[in-house]
Amino acid sequence: MEVAKWKPNQVMIRVSGWMAEHGPSLTIQKTEVVVLTAKRVDTIIPLQMGNQETVTKRAMKKATEKAANVTTALSRSMANVGGPKPSKRRLLMSVTTSILLYGAEIWADAFRIEKYSKRMADVQKLKALRVACSSRTVSEPTILVVARVIPIDLQTRKRNAQCDYGDAEKDDAYHTFFVCKRWTAHRQILEQQISNITPENIFKRMLTSAENWDRVAVHGETMLRHKKQEQSLNPP
Incomplete structure (x- = not known):
C-alpha cells in the first residue's frame, strides 16, 4: 500500500x-x-x-454522482405537464449520458461488477423517466424503450468495440496509440523525431523537452481528429 x-x-x-x-x-x-x-x-x-x-x-463513482446531480437539476425544468417536448428533453438529457460515459474506455471492465453497473443504470432510468414524462414505478427496460434510450451497458461496450480498421478485437487508447496499423506512418514520423515509443517510456520521452511534449501532443491530436472524421464518414 x-x-x-x-x-x-x-x-x-x-x-x-x-x-x-x-x-x-x-x-x-x-x-x-x-x-x-x-x-x-x-x-x-x-x-x-x-x-x-x-x-x-473513483472514476465510476464520480461520474455517477455528477450525472445524478445534473439529471436532478435538469429535471426541475421539465415538468411532466406543460414542459418541453420529448425531443428537447432527450437533447437536454444527453448531457447525462456524456457524463456517465466520460472515461469509459478506462473503467469499462469494472462494469461487470453489479453494484457499479446498477448505480449507472439507476441514473439512466431517472433520465429516461424525465424524457418520457413517466412514473417511477415503470420498470427500467420498459422506460428505456419508451424513451428511446440505449442501455448504458451497451453504450459502454460500443465505446470499447472492435477496432474500426479491423486489426484488433478491442479498440482502446493503448491500441490506437501504440499498435493500430492505420497510424503506423504517423507513429514512424513521431519515432524519427523522439526515438522509439512504448507504454513504459512515453512519459520519459515527453518530459525530455518541451519540443518532445508538443510532438507527442500533436501526434495524439492528429490521430484522434482523423479517426473522428473517418468514423463520421463511415458510421457503424
Missing part, C-alpha cells in the same frame, strides 16, 4: 517540476489523476502537487 501511494506522488513531483521549469502550470481544481492497478489496494490516494494536495477519486 505504501508503494501504491509513493509511486503516484513521485510521478506528480516530476511532472510538476518539469512544468514549473518549462512554463506551463497545473490548475489543481481541473487536474484529474487516474490510477490503474490490478491489485486490491485502496485507490483513494492523497497526491502532493506543488504546495497543494489533491485526492484521487
Whole structure:
C-alpha cells in the first residue's frame, strides 16, 4: 500500500517540476489523476502537487454522482405537464449520458461488477423517466424503450468495440496509440523525431523537452481528429 501511494506522488513531483521549469502550470481544481492497478489496494490516494494536495477519486463513482446531480437539476425544468417536448428533453438529457460515459474506455471492465453497473443504470432510468414524462414505478427496460434510450451497458461496450480498421478485437487508447496499423506512418514520423515509443517510456520521452511534449501532443491530436472524421464518414 505504501508503494501504491509513493509511486503516484513521485510521478506528480516530476511532472510538476518539469512544468514549473518549462512554463506551463497545473490548475489543481481541473487536474484529474487516474490510477490503474490490478491489485486490491485502496485507490483513494492523497497526491502532493506543488504546495497543494489533491485526492484521487473513483472514476465510476464520480461520474455517477455528477450525472445524478445534473439529471436532478435538469429535471426541475421539465415538468411532466406543460414542459418541453420529448425531443428537447432527450437533447437536454444527453448531457447525462456524456457524463456517465466520460472515461469509459478506462473503467469499462469494472462494469461487470453489479453494484457499479446498477448505480449507472439507476441514473439512466431517472433520465429516461424525465424524457418520457413517466412514473417511477415503470420498470427500467420498459422506460428505456419508451424513451428511446440505449442501455448504458451497451453504450459502454460500443465505446470499447472492435477496432474500426479491423486489426484488433478491442479498440482502446493503448491500441490506437501504440499498435493500430492505420497510424503506423504517423507513429514512424513521431519515432524519427523522439526515438522509439512504448507504454513504459512515453512519459520519459515527453518530459525530455518541451519540443518532445508538443510532438507527442500533436501526434495524439492528429490521430484522434482523423479517426473522428473517418468514423463520421463511415458510421457503424
